[in-house]
Amino acid sequence: MKHFIDPLDLTLDEYDLLFRLADNIIESPVDFLDRAKGKLLASLFFEPSTRTRLSFEAAMNRLGGRVIGFSDANATSTTKGETLIDTINTVENYSDICAMRHFKEGAASLASKVVSTMPIINAGDGGHLHPTQTLADLITIRRHKGSFEKLNIGFCGDLKFGRTIHSLVRAINRYEDINFTFISPKELKMPDPFKSFLKKYDETESLVDAIPSLDILYMSRVQKERFVSSDEYERLKDFYILDPEKLSLAKDDMMILHPMPRVNEISPLVDKDSRAFYFEQMKMGMYGRMALILYLLELV
The missing domain is CATH 3.40.50.1370 (Aspartate/ornithine carbamoyltransferase)
Incomplete structure (x- = not known):
């Protein structure tokens, strides 16, 4: 079993x-x-x-x-x-x-x-x-990128408490030539145990600086239910908002993923963009x- x-x-x-x-x-x-x-x-x-x-x-x-x-x-x-x-x-x-x-x-x-x-x-x-969200993520990526190798994947938002991000990083790191770009405020950085086994990764607070080089952008909400301080949540909840202006800096074939639910981190104006795959991700x-x-x- x-x-x-x-x-x-x-x-x-x-x-x-x-x-x-x-x-x-x-x-x-x-x-x-x-x-x-x-x-x-x-x-x-x-x-x-x-x-x-x-x-x-x-x-x-x-x-x-x-x-x-x-x-x-x-x-x-x-x-x-x-x-x-x-x-x-x-x-x-x-x-x-x-x-x-x-x-x-x-x-x-x-x-x-x-x-x-x-x-x-x-x-x-x-x-x-x-891990089952990871399965959905991998199926979606495979159907549109063809493989998991030689990708630059950006994870943006709440990387400290983001269990979907922790899972996907663990799974996709087993493929060849993957680079991870972790985009977060310092308070929500990727925990060290989930970085210790990675071959290549970068860290930044700037989505604008990171987005031009990404093949995949995995957005995530700031998770209110994980915060002890409501003031800290309010300060960080809208730290990143993906909108058409920022998206104009990205590659034409970059994939936008999000495990949902979203709050404000992806503008609804992005939903009709051909690079938005988060609704398909649900079905996968x-x-x-x-x-x-x-x-x-x-x-x-």
Whole structure:
């Protein structure tokens, strides 16, 4: 039994398999309508979510399976003091696979050590990792860049708490000749543990200076829910705003990605630009999660 807790839990060969499987699902969805029939996905969201939760549920339903679970932890026995371990042991009695989002770093890893028959998928653990968003990101990049090699990827915004960024950096760093450009205020810099294994990276506070050389710009919101000080959040929330003026400095084929939700960091005027891929990125997330569910359930 395999879990997906960290983006490095899959080898590059396994990622390639998922990419091909996602391609097949996109090209011929009717062939997969009953592939997971009779299987149950437990959707356990201890933290708010729109895209991740709905895409997991859509993925399982489109595969012919069914979904149980909750989107509000206040409706569960955790409000009575039930531990995460007891919750997971309970859910394993009813489900074949589990997608879990939790506000505590390491929660998904803990859950994976408790179960014996139910694969655990990390749908986001605090400000740590979000490997299924990485899968969506990689599928989107592959479909438009053809490969992951020789890219200059800029990450802009909240790099300190950005679990989607932490995950993608870990995953894509395994490919050849990748340069990372980290664009953030000093208070939200990329944490040292996520830079220590990188071959090439630059750091700057200026989006204007960085954008001309980028092949991909990965924007992110400043995450209000991670801040202790509301004043600090208010000071930093609009530090970067991508608008048509800044975008005029970029390459004609630069990709703009964003894991969503956005607040003010990308102007709606950018949405119609041919370089904006963040809405397609959402859809690729559903296809990637379909492929992942099939793989972990050994239904490929």
